[in-house]
Amino acid sequence: MQKSLHIDPGKCTGCLQCEMACSYENYGVFNLSKSRIKVFNFEAEGRKVPYTCTQCAEAWCMSACPVDAIRIDAATGAKVVHIDVCVGCKVCTIACPFGTVNYVADSGKVQKCDLCGGDPACAAACPTAAITYIDADWTGLDKMRQWAGKTNTQPRASA
Amino acid sequence: MGWTRKILRVDLSKGSCKSEPLNMEWAQQYLGQRGLATKYFVEEVDPKVDPLSAANKMIMATGPLTGTMASTGGRYSVITKGPLTGAIACSNSGGHFGAELKMAGWDMVIFEGKSDKPVYLWIQDDVAELRDASHLWGKTTWETEEMIKSGHHDPQIRVASIGRAGENGVFYACIVNDLHRAAGRSGVGAVMGSKNLKAVAIRGTVGVSGIRDFKAFMTATNAAKKVLADNAVTGQGLPKFGTQVLMNVINEMGALPTRNAKEVQFEGARKISGEAMHEKRLSDGKANLVTNAACFGCTIACGRISQVDKDHWSVKNNPKYWGATGGLEYEAAWSLGAADGVDDLDALTVANMICNEDGFDPITFGATVGAVMELYTMGVLSKEQIGIESPFGSAQALIEITRMTAEGRGFGKEVGLGSARLTAKYGHPELSMSVKGQEFPAYDPRGIQGMGLTYATSNRGACHLRSYTVASEVLGIPVKTDPLVTEGKPGLVMAFQDATAAFDSSGTCVFTTFAWSLGDLAPQIDAACEGGEGGWTVERLAQLGERIWNMERLFNNAAGFTAKDDDLPLRMKTEPAKTGPAKGLVSGIDKMVPEYYQLRGWDKAGVPEKDTLARLGL
Numbered sequence: 001m002q003k004s005l006h007i008d009p010g011k012c013t014g015c016l017q018c019e020m021a022c023s024y025e026n027y028g029v030f031n032l033s034k035s036r037i038k039v040f041n042f043e044a045e046g047r048k049v050p051y052t053c054t055q056c057a058e059a060w061c062m063s064a065c066p067v068d069a070i071r072i073d074a075a076t077g078a079k080v081v082h083i084d085v086c087v088g089c090k091v092c093t094i095a096c097p098f099g100t101v102n103y104v105a106d107s108g109k110v111q112k113c114d115l116c117g118g119d120p121a122c123a124a125a126c127p128t129a130a131i132t133y134i135d136a137d138w139t140g141l142d143k144m145r146q147w148a149g150k151t152n153t154q155p156r157a158s159a
Numbered sequence: 160m161g162w163t164r165k166i167l168r169v170d171l172s173k174g175s176c177k178s179e180p181l182n183m184e185w186a187q188q189y190l191g192q193r194g195l196a197t198k199y200f201v202e203e204v205d206p207k208v209d210p211l212s213a214a215n216k217m218i219m220a221t222g223p224l225t226g227t228m229a230s231t232g233g234r235y236s237v238i239t240k241g242p243l244t245g246a247i248a249c250s251n252s253g254g255h256f257g258a259e260l261k262m263a264g265w266d267m268v269i270f271e272g273k274s275d276k277p278v279y280l281w282i283q284d285d286v287a288e289l290r291d292a293s294h295l296w297g298k299t300t301w302e303t304e305e306m307i308k309s310g311h312h313d314p315q316i317r318v319a320s321i322g323r324a325g326e327n328g329v330f331y332a333c334i335v336n337d338l339h340r341a342a343g344r345s346g347v348g349a350v351m352g353s354k355n356l357k358a359v360a361i362r363g364t365v366g367v368s369g370i371r372d373f374k375a376f377m378t379a380t381n382a383a384k385k386v387l388a389d390n391a392v393t394g395q396g397l398p399k400f401g402t403q404v405l406m407n408v409i410n411e412m413g414a415l416p417t418r419n420a421k422e423v424q425f426e427g428a429r430k431i432s433g434e435a436m437h438e439k440r441l442s443d444g445k446a447n448l449v450t451n452a453a454c455f456g457c458t459i460a461c462g463r464i465s466q467v468d469k470d471h472w473s474v475k476n477n478p479k480y481w482g483a484t485g486g487l488e489y490e491a492a493w494s495l496g497a498a499d500g501v502d503d504l505d506a507l508t509v510a511n512m513i514c515n516e517d518g519f520d521p522i523t524f525g526a527t528v529g530a531v532m533e534l535y536t537m538g539v540l541s542k543e544q545i546g547i548e549s550p551f552g553s554a555q556a557l558i559e560i561t562r563m564t565a566e567g568r569g570f571g572k573e574v575g576l577g578s579a580r581l582t583a584k585y586g587h588p589e590l591s592m593s594v595k596g597q598e599f600p601a602y603d604p605r606g607i608q609g610m611g612l613t614y615a616t617s618n619r620g621a622c623h624l625r626s627y628t629v630a631s632e633v634l635g636i637p638v639k640t641d642p643l644v645t646e647g648k649p650g651l652v653m654a655f656q657d658a659t660a661a662f663d664s665s666g667t668c669v670f671t672t673f674a675w676s677l678g679d680l681a682p683q684i685d686a687a688c689e690g691g692e693g694g695w696t697v698e699r700l701a702q703l704g705e706r707i708w709n710m711e712r713l714f715n716n717a718a719g720f721t722a723k724d725d726d727l728p729l730r731m732k733t734e735p736a737k738t739g740p741a742k743g744l745v746s747g748i749d750k751m752v753p754e755y756y757q758l759r760g761w762d763k764a765g766v767p768e769k770d771t772l773a774r775l776g777l
Contacts, residue, residue, distance in 0.1 A: 015453035031366025044482030046449035
């Protein structure tokens, strides 16, 4: 079964535990500037939206990379940056339509979400289940159920 | 090690910024934030200093858990001598500013002297410099934050600033960070304004890496987070209703000071409650509450994000108040609402927005308006003097007085004095519901006796956040005590004061204490910080809290406070509660204070005995 990160912004409180968990998992430090998931605050609307790589099936970052530094992790389906191969040309950051591959000046390489090898630290740290790691085929199920519940049908009469 | 071991000293007179190593010996005795910054403060500042003079200092301090994954680990405190009280001031704020300071690599910033022109402090990791702020002077906190971010072309900068209230010397001006979080009480914003320091702007990308034992730390913080999630108050009540969960509860207890504490129950409480914030308005079909929100690292998320009806009379044609922003917490809903007899939820929300926008404490402000309304009712103040008819219950008067105070216009200048100075000026000092010059918050000492002692003995003037015995007397945390009796309260208040001082020194939020005891805090601190032999234990933290309390007391005594200042307004002692469970009761403060002194190891004049000081290493 392939799993994917599922984000429900309606549940996000903006606490940034996910960003700290991400930086700790990957760099051993609590540092928001090193996080691969970002929470955006739309202040006047009262909305907070966590955002990170969705691991496109046909990943443009991967296609664009001239040195084949972005490869698929067979176990998780994550598109993973191989740091030893990356030359820091940033073409992937241009190719990605969502901006979720980012250049890191310190290392001269790019970074993106790699699903932590199948146990994403951001999902584990999220206190409100705004970020979950679920069966990729059913990412829309909750939303479907919610809308299904709004359809205006009367219970069938039993007799 | 929790600490970055680095402090920034900013001399505003000279315009210099210097890095210093943190005094680690003091860190072992005072931990961080409130305790450690107060230690620096009392070592460096004369207790008799004029709070608004260049000789006063102001410290912004984080705790060892600030900027970590500990739940609520985003707090910072501002320590100075407060202009409202003349006592030690220590105001605590959440949001994201404190964590950003820590992530830039600093435990605290000490401001001294006075700049000859408006400046702001810019911190980018280890680089710190003072920059010209003449273009920001006269701007609100909202405008200041926006202008600094756009000026630096970086929306990720975190800003703490003063609004016009801080510039104008409103005695209870606060420092606002992240638009609607505030180091709110005792006038720390006026001190900042007196130094011509408009803002502190930070971009921190160093991060927090010096945790003593990362693995143990993650285990400890995860266990503590589970305690918060499983607790009914921190897991359900606070996320859903915020602190406003209390409005109806405290009103029913007959402990909601109403119309300048003439009464203890407010007939409009339901309309301004946390429950009402969830209900759809008749006017536009939308609820006042948009969502809850968390400060940095907080897994409780009690913050209120509200939006008022665009057609409400107070914001008509004024689009800057139409968006979602920080909404009413319980204390503000009480001070702007019950204390003034106003039950218009949207009007209270707007008054609160203006307090955030121009940076002044809604508790002291609302309580001062309550005193003004009583003086108006008595005929001491007239419509001509105030500028508007100001009977209790007038939302129009509340909004207009809020605007005047924000802008420093007309009668707003007098409201900016706070209730103690204002009522004294008009010959009725007994009408100020304050202790040591600071107004008490939303719990009536006649209906919750322990809170009377809390107010009377608080080192920063009347305050609920120094020993929140409401937890015990109302909610039964950690054990239920009878709110109507004085027996046992001195010991209860003392235990809460000491534990709270430890929490306030850690970088976590005092709201965790609805679920956490020091037993939940100690393992997190111990995993984060080197503690020498024995590490950081519950006993050590409790004694550290007691040490901090006594240190603050010594400063206040040296500043000129005496036992007679550990008292409540006459109304609390002579006018019995008129309704509710406390009907007929006055505060038993005179019985509690002597016992409290004895338990504290202080003499009859409220001065710590030699043995007490020796025991605490003071």
